[in-house]
Amino acid sequence: MLTQTSTDRGQGNQATSVERTQSAHTQAFSIGEARRIVKDLFRPSPWAYWPDFLFSIIVGSFCFMAFNRAILIGEAKIVTLIADAVGYHATWFTGILTGLLFVGAVLLFYRAALFTHELVHLKDKALPGFRVVWNVLCGIPFLMPSFLYHTHVHHHIRKHYGTREDGEYLPLAVGPRRNILLYVGQSLVIPPLAVLRFLILTPLTWVGPVMRKLVYQRASSMVVDPTYIRPLPTHAELRVWRLQEGACFVLLLTTTICLFVGVLPWLWLVNVYCVAVSIITLNALRTLGAHRYRFSGRHDIPFTDQLLDSVNYPQHPVTAELWAPVGLRFHALHHLFPSLPYHNLPAAHHKLMQELPPDSPYRQTNSPSLWASLLTLWREAKESEKNGASSPSPT
Numbered sequence: 001m002l003t004q005t006s007t008d009r010g011q012g013n014q015a016t017s018v019e020r021t022q023s024a025h026t027q028a029f030s031i032g033e034a035r036r037i038v039k040d041l042f043r044p045s046p047w048a049y050w051p052d053f054l055f056s057i058i059v060g061s062f063c064f065m066a067f068n069r070a071i072l073i074g075e076a077k078i079v080t081l082i083a084d085a086v087g088y089h090a091t092w093f094t095g096i097l098t099g100l101l102f103v104g105a106v107l108l109f110y111r112a113a114l115f116t117h118e119l120v121h122l123k124d125k126a127l128p129g130f131r132v133v134w135n136v137l138c139g140i141p142f143l144m145p146s147f148l149y150h151t152h153v154h155h156h157i158r159k160h161y162g163t164r165e166d167g168e169y170l171p172l173a174v175g176p177r178r179n180i181l182l183y184v185g186q187s188l189v190i191p192p193l194a195v196l197r198f199l200i201l202t203p204l205t206w207v208g209p210v211m212r213k214l215v216y217q218r219a220s221s222m223v224v225d226p227t228y229i230r231p232l233p234t235h236a237e238l239r240v241w242r243l244q245e246g247a248c249f250v251l252l253l254t255t256t257i258c259l260f261v262g263v264l265p266w267l268w269l270v271n272v273y274c275v276a277v278s279i280i281t282l283n284a285l286r287t288l289g290a291h292r293y294r295f296s297g298r299h300d301i302p303f304t305d306q307l308l309d310s311v312n313y314p315q316h317p318v319t320a321e322l323w324a325p326v327g328l329r330f331h332a333l334h335h336l337f338p339s340l341p342y343h344n345l346p347a348a349h350h351k352l353m354q355e356l357p358p359d360s361p362y363r364q365t366n367s368p369s370l371w372a373s374l375l376t377l378w379r380e381a382k383e384s385e386k387n388g389a390s391s392p393s394p395t
Contacts, residue, residue: 029304029361034336037355041344044126048343052326053115053130057137060108067101068271106278111325112138113279116222118326120152121338135244140251142276143194144222145244147237151221151230156338161306162295167223167230171296172288173380180288180381183224187280191273198248199256205245216241224287286324289313289373290331294380304361310335311373312365314349323370332365 116139119131131146139145154160155168162169172180197219205212213232220241221230233241258264292309295301301309310332313320320329327334327342333349334340340348356362367373 029307031303031336034352034356034362037351038337038340038344038348041348041351042337042339042341044122044341045343046127046130048341049115049118049127049130052343053112053134053138056108056112060105060112063101063104063108064271064275067098067105068268070098070101071271072265072267102275102278105275106282107322109142109275110279110282113142113144114283114326114328116144116146116149117152117328118342119146120149122341135247140244140247143198143248143252145248147233147241147244148220148222151223151228156335158301158303158306159299162301162309163297163299164225164227167221167225167228169291169295170224170293172293173377174294174296174384175381176385177378177381180378183288184281184284187277187284190280191276195252198245199252202245202249206242282323285370285374286328288377289324289367289370290328292373292380293377307332307336308361308364310365311367312349313367313370314346314353315366315368317346320370332362336362 115134119134122130124131135146151167155166157165160166162171170179170183172183197215201211201215201219205215216232217229221228255264259266259269289311291311294309295305312332313324313329317329324331327345330345330349333345333352337348352362
């Protein structure tokens with residue numbers, strides 16, 4: 001539940017050919033030198049976070065409400081008047097406008113939601129109140145309260161990267177291609193699973209210790225690996241969990257009542273589902289391009305290899321910012337310095353590319369486009385299938 005794929009690691013702890021190739025090209029990398037270059041860029045700016053998030057969630061909400069209204073009532077009078085004024089037939093104009101509103105809602109909600117990634121690395125004192133406001137306006141309404149993503153810190157523990165302790169990694173490049181398809185396809189079931197988690201399972205955790213342990217370990221993480229077992233929360237963490245999941249439960253219960261008594265039409269629920277699936281699918285594609293996914297459970301991956309397994313997308317900043325917002329197009333740089341605020345990542349990448357030596361491994365983390373990375377991942381998985389069919393796995 002609340003996972004980002006439906007495969008398992010399945011490859012054991014054996015080194016693969018792509019792992020060995022990557023290690024063979026590993027060169028010395030000085031983290032100290034890189035930190036010196038970007039040392040003035042670690043301070044988060046409230047003038048970046050607050051306007052960016054509030055604009056995304058407010059305008060995204062407007063787009064969704066307008067889209068929902070257009071779907072529910074058809075050609076509103078104001079739309080017909082605008083269409084007549086610009087010389088378009090009202091039906092065509094309404095269709096185009098509805099489509100634009102849908103895309104706007106998806107992209108803006110997507111951007112607002114991905115601030116959860118910043119919350120993991122952001123100290124509360126740096127931006128007082130931001131975590132609470134994000135949860136109230138986005139995390140709880142979207143059924144993704146911030147406690148679900150705190151496991152992201154394990155992804156940045158060097159000895160955990162690419163292992164079973166890393167819930168955000170699977171060796172997709174060394175597994176069958178169907179795993180990649182399943183990974184994207186599971187986007188269709190995540191919305192109903194989220195409803196199940198907070199409407200049905202949440203109250204069960206309040207009364208049954210066995211169910212509580214099962215849900216907290218197996219259904220309380222936004223991860224990639226469905227076999228990931230989350231450590232149980234501390235008493236302090238449990239208070240936060242219960243507050244956030246309780247708010248999600250109340251929201252869902254209220255929404256359910258409104259649907260059954262007719263306050264909300266059932267078509268509204270269909271619209272919510274379509275927007276949610278679109279956001280989750282877009283995020284799944286972004287996640288496929290965030291790493292090269294070439295490691296299969298090893299615990300001895302050098303940090304430089306971890307860096308080379310991550311990807312930056314410095315080109316096409318406008319379009320890249322749409323599918324990988326809030327700094328996530330610089331994912332390799334984020335793994336190098338997780339505490340760099342998202343708004344400083346472009347400047348940090350520029351400085352590193354200017355000042356690091358020509359043979360620096362960091363330069364190998366750049367990809368020309370998401371499409372290029374997805375094709376490479378698909379080809380490597382295909383090659384792995386062929387090699388697995390014809391020869392035993394390498395050791």
